[in-house]
Amino acid sequence: MTVLSLHPDRLFAAEPQQRDIARRLYAEIKDLPIISPHGHTDPRWFADNQxxxxxxxxxxxxxxxxxxxxxxxxxxxxxxxxxxxxxxxxxxxxxxxxxxxxxxxxxxxxxxxxxxxxxxxxxxxxxxxxxxxxxxxxxxxxxxxxxxxxxxKPRALLDRFNIEVIATTEGALNDLRHHAKLKGSGYEKRVITTFRPDDVVDADLADFASNVAKLGELTGQDTQSWAGYLQALRIRRAAFRDHGATATDHGHPTAKTADLPLKEAEALFAKCLAGTASQDETELFRGQMLTEMAGMSLEDGMTMQIHPGAHRNHNQVIFDRFGADKGADIPSPTEYVSNLKPLLQKYGNEAGLKIILFTLDETTYARELAPLAGHYPALKLGPAWWFHDSPEGMLRFRHQVTETAGFYNTVGFNDDTRAFLSIPARHDVARRIDCRFLAQLVAEHRLNEDEAHQLAHDLTYRLAKQAYQL
Amino acid sequence: MTVLSLHPDRLFAAEPQQRDIARRLYAEIKDLPIISPHGHTDPRWFADNQxxxxxxxxxxxxxxxxxxxxxxxxxxxxxxxxxxxxxxxxxxxxxxxxxxxxxxxxxxxxxxxxxxxxxxxxxxxxxxxxxxxxxxxxxxxxxxxxxxxxxxKPRALLDRFNIEVIATTEGALNDLRHHAKLKGSGYEKRVITTFRPDDVVDADLADFASNVAKLGELTGQDTQSWAGYLQALRIRRAAFRDHGATATDHGHPTAKTADLPLKEAEALFAKCLAGTASQDETELFRGQMLTEMAGMSLEDGMTMQIHPGAHRNHNQVIFDRFGADKGADIPSPTEYVSNLKPLLQKYGNEAGLKIILFTLDETTYARELAPLAGHYPALKLGPAWWFHDSPEGMLRFRHQVTETAGFYNTVGFNDDTRAFLSIPARHDVARRIDCRFLAQLVAEHRLNEDEAHQLAHDLTYRLAKQAYQL
Amino acid sequence: MTVLSLHPDRLFAAEPQQRDIARRLYAEIKDLPIISPHGHTDPRWFADNQxxxxxxxxxxxxxxxxxxxxxxxxxxxxxxxxxxxxxxxxxxxxxxxxxxxxxxxxxxxxxxxxxxxxxxxxxxxxxxxxxxxxxxxxxxxxxxxxxxxxxxKPRALLDRFNIEVIATTEGALNDLRHHAKLKGSGYEKRVITTFRPDDVVDADLADFASNVAKLGELTGQDTQSWAGYLQALRIRRAAFRDHGATATDHGHPTAKTADLPLKEAEALFAKCLAGTASQDETELFRGQMLTEMAGMSLEDGMTMQIHPGAHRNHNQVIFDRFGADKGADIPSPTEYVSNLKPLLQKYGNEAGLKIILFTLDETTYARELAPLAGHYPALKLGPAWWFHDSPEGMLRFRHQVTETAGFYNTVGFNDDTRAFLSIPARHDVARRIDCRFLAQLVAEHRLNEDEAHQLAHDLTYRLAKQAYQL
The missing domain is CATH 1.10.2020.10 (uronate isomerase, domain 2, chain A)
Structure with missing residues (x-):
């Protein structure tokens, strides 16, 4: 039988000076509480504790x-x-x-x-x-x-894992019953929701119109009108905040944004509702809605996350037979500079707004995202995401982003997982890789070790709390 | 005079722990026979042995x-x-x-x-x-x-180089005379051909129509009809298999594939033959033919290689004066996710099919190719190719591909060369770089050393034989 | 108070063998004079010496x-x-x-x-x-x-910094008064200008027509005619050469080039002057002008620099309030293979022509730029630029470019800065990183140390002088 052991130096560089520095950095942050501001665990687990x-x-x-x-x-x-x-x-x-x-x-x-x-x-x-x-x-x-x-049991593990706060993700139409059940349990501030409105802004979905109708029922608004629809979204955002949400999340195929005159936005919405919008128009509508959502974030203070660039359900056979989320989503080239411009023209200079950008297209790290986040006050960069949530992926992120965006335009780690038991392991990988990266800078005399200690703490704990207002 | 020596540790990381592990891994695989499943040596060399x-x-x-x-x-x-x-x-x-x-x-x-x-x-x-x-x-x-x-002499070197099997590449119209001469020589299973039909599927070529006519003569089929043309291709594939071929190869400008209804395919073929097809249409035809070839591979079991993304003969002056293959082919950005979708919709879920993807656009490694190969049963990833067949290129390949596709969706090394004498050196570079990469994983406690030994053997020998059915 | 010290080994790899080799390489080149062939210091400083x-x-x-x-x-x-x-x-x-x-x-x-x-x-x-x-x-x-x-004072620092030659950059309409003042000062060969004609070739600028009119006044040519306009540019190039210029510089949004028939070029120019050109047409005109400028470089021997790919003034609010160059320029994806083709068809095979390509899109290093520069005699690659003028950026450049383009299709370092006091520091970073890269090759037995010494000298000093004819 093969022994299973986890080496205490795993993921640190083998070179002894860097490894020693990494060990010292890691020792001071390894036991910090876990902040998990973005993920997909099932809130029922924590509500029912079965x-x-x-x-x-x-x-x-x-x-x-x-x-x-x-x-x-x-x-x-x-x-x-x-x-x-x-x-x-x-x-x-x-x-x-x-x-x-x-x-x-x-x-x-x-x-x-x-x-x-x-x-x-x-x-x-x-x-x-x-x-x-x-x-x-x-x-x-x-x-x-x-x-x-x-x-x-889930709550016991929440304690054992030292999770200070974990955010789940719910659709705009979700009744948040599990989060409601958590109220008064002592866990309502540790298990919070996130507002994900894709179902009611993506007019490519077969059930878009019925989703918008349900949104109306849920909020008592006339969601057949543009103004009523926007008001209904505001109401849902408030309901999510009432269940702990501090952030929204937007999973669009591209990073396209738009800033249409009112009349055009109204007409586009009507077309989307009627099911007569072309693919370009539904894309434009999603883009308009990102800008609307940024505006609402400016009003209500919610942090906005944009997760673009996945070609969802690439394998039609698998989708038809088994449905979504079956490992058949594939990243696509993603353009940010032109696509984000309309939103940034309108809100990019707002220092009070927090928009966190993610990508599946690593070519944009040094070329587009770091330069954008290193200029616009409203922008921050989310961590290496999904296929890139890995030792190599995280190293590429730090190596390609830091010189232009610095550390302080990034927001710490997201585990983004539905695999609850793996959350400590995932955060541990991120902590080790951050310490490894910092150790390299120190060993090459590009950073002082006392600065690295402070940064290790910031990247592990403080920046996530700050970016997500936790 | 400057000494020429080859250091036994060349290409291994300088850091002592990694170097030691790499030495141990390399020692066990350096003398394995060479499998050369894709290349461009001249079969005449081995047939005539001059x-x-x-x-x-x-x-x-x-x-x-x-x-x-x-x-x-x-x-x-x-x-x-x-x-x-x-x-x-x-x-x-x-x-x-x-x-x-x-x-x-x-x-x-x-x-x-x-x-x-x-x-x-x-x-x-x-x-x-x-x-x-x-x-x-x-x-x-x-x-x-x-x-x-x-x-x-060529055959003596084939022995000295310990080449177990080497594949040449011939066009669909090649009479395979050199391979025919090898029959009975004892070398017919060591020197095999590969079916490369570009000449009869690329309607941008000036001699496309005459090539298709020759295809008809060679096979006794009416290649003016779509059905006859496809049947002729089947017959040529069988002829190539009779000379050892286990694989086909397709060198298209892009990765575009298509899956047209029969009538449209017939009409498109007619237009291409008539020389009235637009550039979009010849591109569509090449895309349709990739899908047809995948279908034939499913029938006859041949491994399919797709080598897209070279802008051939970029320097018109050089092409006019000296012809093709004069160092003036330049890589272009290559998109796989949308382009391969029609083929994958039809055949991607076939576990019995083997399609090996190559690229000259390294941005696709982590973004598109590893995610595709890490999902579709029919897909595997070929090694770092051409400009990227180099120590740095191979390292980038492993670093960017492994975390999402694993090692077992890759197929070992191809030398892809016409420089016969350099074949041992090229395989040696690949073996050293693979051992170096594995040694890093071991030194960083991301892999056990016994696993690394098994992987070194797989990457050097077993995976190539398996992928190319040798 | 925190100590400020600069470690003598900063930026070298921590691994001792590589660090030792890097030290030896660096020791021999660290005190070489600075060649600064491209930058944006103010010539008034050196003319007035205040x-x-x-x-x-x-x-x-x-x-x-x-x-x-x-x-x-x-x-x-x-x-x-x-x-x-x-x-x-x-x-x-x-x-x-x-x-x-x-x-x-x-x-x-x-x-x-x-x-x-x-x-x-x-x-x-x-x-x-x-x-x-x-x-x-x-x-x-x-x-x-x-x-x-x-x-x-500026001239004292020029001496203290051991700057052998520094090039400033002036627009085509600049009267070069500061360089004129330098004549006879003993500094006229150390502080030279560079010809940057963007103002008179970019018809997207609001003042394009008036700039072209001024160009006519300055040169006594009828710049309303295509022939007169081109002749005026020739005259300005000569005037710049008279103030030391050995190079031109072209900062276009893309790398597009064109080679239009005379009539079409004339008509396009007229449209641009009239202000009736579409965005595609102004882009085409810029592309045509790159090819015209390459032709003039062939005539007059000036080295041509192409700096494409910046989306200038991305933040409209900042531009409206503060103007250009306020940190709001963002890189964009840049395509070279198709875009440069017209220029290269015409002049790419001229061994006497020197065109230096830069990029803000690192994905093109290995995919497009190294293959192009590794083939066309007229092309060389400029160093890692702007956001990539950094330790990590320079390492990526060498790692991704060298295997295909070699070292001798690159041109040494550019500081490209207006921050005069930082010039020694910037060149020092480049020297350290080049030595580090070479040290890695030596430590991994990919290069002999005596070759590395020669290369360190070439990359620091000789290649820049050669490429810019200094």
Missing amino acids: NWDNATSLFLLPDHYVFRMLYSQGISLEQLGIRRKDGSPVETDYRKIFKIFAENYHLFRGTPSRMWLDSVFHDVFGFKVALTPDTADQYYDQINAALATEAY | NWDNATSLFLLPDHYVFRMLYSQGISLEQLGIRRKDGSPVETDYRKIFKIFAENYHLFRGTPSRMWLDSVFHDVFGFKVALTPDTADQYYDQINAALATEAY | NWDNATSLFLLPDHYVFRMLYSQGISLEQLGIRRKDGSPVETDYRKIFKIFAENYHLFRGTPSRMWLDSVFHDVFGFKVALTPDTADQYYDQINAALATEAY
Whole structure:
């Protein structure tokens, strides 16, 4: 059996001077509370505080990082127990699925998933032997046994993980019932929501018109009119704030923004509602709505996050059979300089506004994003995102962004995950990589070590709280 | 005279821990047989097994990496003995040309050509002094003397180089006479062909229609009809397989694919044949043909290679005077996500299909290619190609691809060369860089050393055999 | 108080072997004279040789790197004393502005500005304590006192900085009075001008037609005709050469070039003059003018510099209030392969022509620029520019360019600055980074150390003199 151990120096540069400095920096920030201002955990977990079922449904079924890799090597989603839309039978033997995963665990060598999973196995469940086909059953049983205990209930883990605050993400039409249930539990300030209005601003969605109608019902506004629609959004934003939200999130295909005259915006909205808008027009409408949302953020103080550049559901066969979020979203080239200009013309000089930009297109780090954030008071840069939420990705981010944007136009780490158990591991990777980067600057005499200590604290804790107003 | 020596640790990181690990990994794979599944050596060499002529015509005249650099510094192609289309006189004194090369050898400092050439000089010809103007004559004479011996005949070198299998590349209309001659020689399974149909699918070529007509003659099919044309391609693919081919290769300007209804495909083909197709239409036709070829690969099991993104013959003056492949092909930005979608919609979920993607646009590694290959069962990623077939290029490939695609969606190394003598050196560079990359992961505790040993073997040998079915 | 010291090994890799080699390389080139062939210092300084006023107006007000960062964090340009177009009051207490700068000096951690400024403080003014809010007054007073002395007059610093030659940049309509004044001073060969005709070739400028009219007055040509306009440009180029110019510079939004038939060029020029040209047509005209300028360079031997890819004055509010060059220029994706083709078709094969390409889009280094410069005799690559004139930016340049273009298709360093006092620091960063890069190649046995010594000298001194004919 292969030993599973997590080396205390993992992810630090091998070169001894840098490693020593990184160790010193890391020692001072490794135990800081976790700030998780953007993610996709299920608020029901914290509201109901029920035990999780089993290893497979906790680790594998919701983790598109994991099953996309298995799928890429010829293992069908049915074999992995992913539910089909048409109700056709899929594998339901969770032990068997876990075994398939164990048999293919070598596929994850060199990937962040491997690092996160090993951390969970070691730190959360106490394994000292590696996951292999031989140990699959032992793993499955031991994890399931642990999950059935008090110590592994969601709120217990929230404490054990030292999570000071975690934000979930809900659509504009969500009734926020789980967050409502948290009120008075003592957890309402630790588990907060985020306002994600994509469903009611993306007119490419089949149910856009009905979503807008529901928005009207929910808020008592006439959402068939442009003014009523905007007012309804304001009301929903307030409702989210009432459940702790300090931020909004916008997942658009591109970074396009627009600033249309009122009449044109009204006419465009009407076309979108009527379902007669062209693709260019729905894109324009999304762009207009980013600018509207920035305006509302200026009014109500919510931090605005823009996550553009994913070509969603690239694999039509998989989408038709299994639905969204099945590992088939693919990044696309993303342009920011022209696309953001209308919004920035209007609001970019507002020092009181906080807009956090993310990207899946790393070519924009040094070329577009760092120069933009290094000038406009309203802009900050979110951390390396999604496919780039990885040791190499984070290093590329710091190496390419820092010289032009500095550290203080960035906002700390986001785990952006629905894999709750991996949150400490993900933050730990970010902390280690930040310390490694700082250690390199110190070792090359580009930064003093006392400054690096202060920066390590800022990048781990203070900047996230400040950017998200936590 | 300057000493020529190849340091045993060359290309490994200088940092001692990483270097030690890299040495251990490299020691176990350095002597593995060479798998060369994609390249451009001349099959006549192996069929006829004649001695080569001289150093200049072997090293310089066919190597566009070499003369493009000399040309960029003001040395004319005529001075370098490159034949003109119009038959105007060019330098024919091969010793003099070799001398020019020696006088300008410093231009190659820091380039892979320098590394490959020094390896050939040292390992293949036994030089212990560096190539300089002073040693040019000695080099020229000693190389020519060696080339005249039995030990330097192509088949002898194939053995000495420990090449288990090497694939050449032939156009769809090639009569494969050299491969036919190899039958029964004992070499027919070591020297195989690859099916490259660009000449009969690229309607931008002046001789497209006549090529399609020849395709008809060669196969007895009516290639004026869409069905007959497709059937003729099937027949040629079978002929290539009969000469060992396990793969096809497609060198298109872009990665565009299409999946047209039958009637539209027929009409488009007719337009292309008639020479009335617009540039958009010939591009669409090439895109349609990629999808057709993927379909045929699914039928006949051939691995499909897509090599897009070269702007061929960018320098019209050079093309008019000297023809193609004169160092004037320049990479262009290449988009994969939208362009490949039609093909992937149709065949991307086929686990039995093997499509290997290459790129000259490194921005697509982390943004598009790794995410695509990390999801679609049919896709794998080819190694760093052409301008990126270099130590830095290979490192960028591994650093940018591995975290999302893993190692097992890649296919080992291709030398892609017509410079036969440099093949061991090129594979050695790839082996060293892979070991260096793995050593970094081990030294940073991101991978166990026993896993790294297994991966080094896979990347050097097993994955290439598997991907190309060798 | 925090100590300010500059470590002798700063910017070298921490790994001891590489650091040792870098030290040896650097020791031999660190004291070479400075060649500054491209920059924006004010020629009046050297013509009049007056003392500078004070620290704020010397360091802060002209340095858009500095105030863009302060602005991005919510400090208004008015607070920083930047003059408004409308004459509204702004801060005029220079000591107070310097204090704001000191209070926010931590924002520059990890940026090249920090490194340049610390070098100036330490090496030029002799500070041994760091700039902090506590030391701001001391800094301000001590700098101002020094600036008032003989030793800190512009010409004295030119000597102290060991600047062999420095080029300023003047528009085509500039009367070159300061350079005229330098004639006979003994400085006329050390301070030379550069011909920058953007004002008379960019028909998007509001004053384009009047600029062209002035060009006519200045040269006695009828600049309403295409032929007269071109002749006037030839005359101005000669006038600039008479004031030392060996180069021209072209700052276009894109790299577009064109090669129109005479009639079309004439008609396009007429449209541009008449103010009836569309944006596509003004872009085409700029492209045509790049090709015309290349032709004139072939005639008169001036080196041609192309600096494309900045989206100028992205922030309209700032532009309207404060004008150009206020830190609001943002890089854009830039395409070279198709855009340069018309110019290269006409002149790319001229070995006597020197065209130096720059970029703000690093994705083009390995994909487009290195392949182009590694083929076309007329092309060379300028150093990492503007946002990329930084340790990381320079390393990316060398790592991505060298393998395809070699070292000898590059042209040494440009400081491109108006911050005169920082010139030694900027060249020192470039020298250190080049030595670091070379040291890595040596330590990894990719280059011999004697070759690295020769290259260090070439990159620091010889290549710049050669490329700019100094």
